Amino acid sequence: MQFSDERIKLLPFQNSDFECFLEIITCPQMMKHVYDPLTYDEAKSSFEKRLPPWELDSDKWRSFSISEIINGGKLGFISIRIVNHEAKIAEVGFMIKASAQGKGIGRKALKLIKQYAFDTLMLNKLVAYCSVDNAGSSGLLEKEGFIRENRLKQNTLINHQYRDDYAYGLSKPAL
Template sequence: MHLSDERIKLLPFDKSDLELFLEISTCSEIMKHVSKPFTYDEAKAAFEVRSQPWDIKSDGWFSLSITELECGEKVGSIALKILNHEAKIAEVGFLIKSGTQGRGIASSALRILEAYAFNELELNKLVAFCSVDNTGSYKLLEKQGFIREGCFLQNTVINNRYVDDYAYGLCKSAYNKS
């Protein structure tokens, strides 16, 4: 499995990604549109689950670290989870460290993961969900060809507050046309 471009590489989580995962998932600024930041212990437990071996029949997340090739720094993560094995639908999600946001890293990572999902895993559709307040994420999804399919009112609780989420989808047939 070769998941890279000229700027970044994606690798399945291993023990060396624990520090990255802890930094991202415990940061209130990064997590403000996702969930309440994890405690150290919650993050460590979640990492143990996220770093388990994965295959197409798995029900858990296939989590990958994002490494910038030029400096060798791990700058974020991207993940895929099969929601419906029969219909070949998977959810995608991504988190980028604060200091490296806005540089096209998430866009590159999503483009690489899309190609892998459609061409290697032979999935039919990718979906993504993000807070209506998460402008950066929904603009990125739209730039990558995802279509806003709806808005789920009061869909998530973040810091004891109900949050509306946009739902996005990208079908393989639309991806192949781009």
Template sequence: MHIAGARIKLSPLDESDLDLFIETSMSSAMMEHVYDPCTFEQANDAFIAKSRPWTMDSDGWLSLGITEVTTGEKLGNIGLKITSHEARIAEVGFMIKPSAQGRGFASEALNLIKHFALLELGLNKLVATCSVGNSNSYKLLEKNGFIREGCLKQNVIIKGEYVDDYIYGLCKSDL
């Protein structure tokens, strides 16, 4: 499976995505609003889990590497995880390396995966969670049609501190 846009393509994670995945998972700066940075072993285990084959019945993530078409450069990853098979709801998440941020790649990737999930997979709703301090992520979600549905107080612990998260949603009927 490959999902292609004007400047990027999304493909299931493979060995060519491993180095960037581990680098971002272990980076304090990249994980600042997500969770505590992983150890190498934790990052490697997460990569193995997210690289497993995926079907609509899977409980794990459909994780896709983001690659720039013209250069072949690995930019990050994006994925979705069905959280309710009955209601056809999936969570979406993304990570873009710092040198690729602010150049529209994340927006293109999010647009591609939302259309794939809602139109091709037939899901009804996508949700996303991001730290209230992560303005880049929530601005990206809003730019791509996601609506802030609430604030989850003290939803996660990062670096030993409770952090509030915004929850966003996008329904198929909103497209």
């Protein structure tokens, strides 16, 4: 299974994606709005839980590498996990390498995962969370049609400080 546009492709995580995942998830600068950076062992465990197989009735993350079509360079990852099977609601999260940020990669990946969620998985709604201080992520979500539904006070503990998060939602487009 692969999703692509003219510039990027999304592929389910493979062992070869670990180095990119590790680079992002252990980097204090990259993680400053998400949670404390993981250790190598924590990153390895988290990555292995995201490897296929994945089933529609699963509650674990389904993660996809984001790669450039032209040179195959790994740019980050985007993940989806169903949080309410009955209501068909899934959470989406993404991390783009610092060197690839600001180039439209996240937006293209989010467009592809929305299409997968609504057209293939037949989900009803996507939700996403980001730090109120993460203007890049909140701006990206809003450009892609997500609506800010709530501000969650002291929702995340990062570096021994509680941080507020925004909760976003995007319902399946009406036919």
